[in-house]
Amino acid sequence: MTPLEIEILLNYHYRDDEPPNADSPAQKEALDNFVHAGILGRRDDGTHWANQRALKLYIDAICAVPLPVRVWQLPDNQNTK
Numbered sequence: 001m002t003p004l005e006i007e008i009l010l011n012y013h014y015r016d017d018e019p020p021n022a023d024s025p026a027q028k029e030a031l032d033n034f035v036h037a038g039i040l041g042r043r044d045d046g047t048h049w050a051n052q053r054a055l056k057l058y059i060d061a062i063c064a065v066p067l068p069v070r071v072w073q074l075p076d077n078q079n080t081k
Contacts, residue, residue, distance in 0.1 A: 005030045006062065012040060012050035013059050022048075 008030055011019040021027055031048055034040040039055050040048045 001062075002030075005034075008034070009039070009055065009059060009062075012048070013055055016049060018047055 004026055008019050008027065011017070019027065022031065031040060031042075035042050035048070037054075039051055039058055041051060042048055
């Protein structure tokens, strides 16, 4: 998932407006993928609407990813003599 795709999903999570530059090739491709997945729908005029149930589940899953945890580890000494 790209930052652009996350931005698009968050846009529809908070509002029903098309995201800025919705006609750019990258956004068109992302929007088409979300329509194909059933997360977004497309109106007759070409604008999009969110399937709120699917979008909420997906946003919840993205938000559930934990932050990385820094750990200390000793180097592997097997290759040293």
